[in-house]
Amino acid sequence: MEFTIRAPCSSANIGPGFDVIGLALSMYLELHVKVDKSKTTSEKILNCGITYEGQGGQGSVSLNPERNLITRVALYVLRCHNQRAFPIETNIHIVNPIPLGRGLGSSGAAVVAGVFLANEVGQLGLSKARMLDYCLMVERHPDNVAAALYGGFVGTYLNELKPEDVSRLEIPLSEVLPECTGGVDTGLKPPDPPLNIGHYHQFKWAPEIQCVAIIPQFKVPTAEAREVLPKSYMRADVVFNLQRIALLPIALGESPPDPEFIYLSMQDKVHQPYRKTLIPGLTEILQSVTPKSHPGLLGICLSGAGPTILALATENFEQIAHTLIAEFKTKGIECDWKLLVPAHDGTTATYKS
Structure with missing residues (x-):
C-alpha cells in the first residue's frame, strides 16, 4: 500500500481575524507513505521508519516516531481506535517546504497530516468533521487546522467545552507515548475528543x-x-x-x-x-x-x-x-x-x- 498525503500551509488571523480566520495556501507538507504488507515483523520503533527532507533539516525534526509531531498525532488517533502501533512495516518520507516557526502554519499542517496518516494506515474511515475534533485535541487554534484540513478561506470557532476538555491542551502524553512511562506501553486508551469541538465555514x-x-x-x-x-x-x-x-x-x-x-x-x-x-x-x-x-x-x-x-x-x-x-x-x-x-x-x- 502506497499513498501520498498533502497538507497545505496556512495563514491565520488575516488582519482583524485574530484566532478566527484562516487561509490555506499553495505550499504543501507531503508524506510519502509505504506499508509493506509482505513483512510479518519489524525492528523499527512502533513499526515505523521516518526519513525527512526540507525546512530545518533532520537536526531539528525528530525521526523517532514517538517524538515526531506527525507520528505522535497519528499514534494518538490510532490508540483511540485500539491500534497500539503502526502497521508492519510503515515507512514515511516527509517532504516539508513550509518554514518552521514563521507564521505559515507548519505545526497545523503537521497535526492535520498526522490525523490523516492515522486515518489511512488504520483504515479508520473518519469524516473530515471528526478529523477536525482530533486535530483540535492537539492544536487549539482552529483557524490554522481548519484551513489546512478543508482548504480555502475559512472562518472558525470553538464550542464551549467542559472544564476537563478545555484543560487538555496537548496529546495526553502519559497515556499515549511509552517514553513517558519508562519505555513501557501502559496499554491505556487515550481519551477520545468530544464531538464537534469546533466549526468552520468556507468564505x-x-x-x-x-x-x-x-x-x-x-x-x-x-x-x-x-x-x-x-x-x-x-x-x-x-x-x-x-x-x-x-x-x-x-x-x-x-x-x-x-x-x-x-x-x-x-x-x-x-x-x-x-x-x-x-x-x-x-x-x-x-x-x-x-x-x-x-x-x-x-x-x-x-x-x-x-x-x-x-x-x-x-x-x-x-x-x-x-x-x-x-x-x-x-x-x-x-x-x-x-x-x-x-x-x-x-x-x-x-x-x-
Missing part, C-alpha cells in the same frame, strides 16, 4: 487575489508572540476589530476586488500593534505600503504570529515583494519571498495505482 475568495509571502530569516515562537498580548483590551479597540471582521470576508470575496475596501477591512488593533517589538520593521511596513503607493496591492498583514508578512495583491507581485524585503533589510533582516494562491482542496490522500 468566497476572489480569483484575482494572490498572496505575496515575505518570510524573514528568523523565528517567532507562537508562545512568545502570545505572551506580548495584553490580558484585556479597550472597548474601542475591540469594536474596531469587530467592525472590520464583519466586512473582510465580503471584501475578499467580491470580484473585481476593491483595493480601498480590502485595505481598510484588514486593519487590526488586537494583535499586530503588540507584536511589533518582536518583528523589527513591522510598524513601518503596515503603515507605508498601501494601494496608493503600490498599484495592485489590496491589503497587508502579519501572517499568524509572524514574522511572515502577507500582502494580498492582483498584480505587481515582484515589485511589492522587493519593497517589503528592502524595508526589512534596513533593519538588518534578510528575507525570502513566495507567490502563493489559496489551496482550495485542503488536505488530500492519493494512492499509487
Whole structure:
C-alpha cells in the first residue's frame, strides 16, 4: 500500500481575524507513505521508519516516531481506535517546504497530516468533521487546522467545552507515548475528543487575489508572540476589530476586488500593534505600503504570529515583494519571498495505482 498525503500551509488571523480566520495556501507538507504488507515483523520503533527532507533539516525534526509531531498525532488517533502501533512495516518520507516557526502554519499542517496518516494506515474511515475534533485535541487554534484540513478561506470557532476538555491542551502524553512511562506501553486508551469541538465555514475568495509571502530569516515562537498580548483590551479597540471582521470576508470575496475596501477591512488593533517589538520593521511596513503607493496591492498583514508578512495583491507581485524585503533589510533582516494562491482542496490522500 502506497499513498501520498498533502497538507497545505496556512495563514491565520488575516488582519482583524485574530484566532478566527484562516487561509490555506499553495505550499504543501507531503508524506510519502509505504506499508509493506509482505513483512510479518519489524525492528523499527512502533513499526515505523521516518526519513525527512526540507525546512530545518533532520537536526531539528525528530525521526523517532514517538517524538515526531506527525507520528505522535497519528499514534494518538490510532490508540483511540485500539491500534497500539503502526502497521508492519510503515515507512514515511516527509517532504516539508513550509518554514518552521514563521507564521505559515507548519505545526497545523503537521497535526492535520498526522490525523490523516492515522486515518489511512488504520483504515479508520473518519469524516473530515471528526478529523477536525482530533486535530483540535492537539492544536487549539482552529483557524490554522481548519484551513489546512478543508482548504480555502475559512472562518472558525470553538464550542464551549467542559472544564476537563478545555484543560487538555496537548496529546495526553502519559497515556499515549511509552517514553513517558519508562519505555513501557501502559496499554491505556487515550481519551477520545468530544464531538464537534469546533466549526468552520468556507468564505468566497476572489480569483484575482494572490498572496505575496515575505518570510524573514528568523523565528517567532507562537508562545512568545502570545505572551506580548495584553490580558484585556479597550472597548474601542475591540469594536474596531469587530467592525472590520464583519466586512473582510465580503471584501475578499467580491470580484473585481476593491483595493480601498480590502485595505481598510484588514486593519487590526488586537494583535499586530503588540507584536511589533518582536518583528523589527513591522510598524513601518503596515503603515507605508498601501494601494496608493503600490498599484495592485489590496491589503497587508502579519501572517499568524509572524514574522511572515502577507500582502494580498492582483498584480505587481515582484515589485511589492522587493519593497517589503528592502524595508526589512534596513533593519538588518534578510528575507525570502513566495507567490502563493489559496489551496482550495485542503488536505488530500492519493494512492499509487
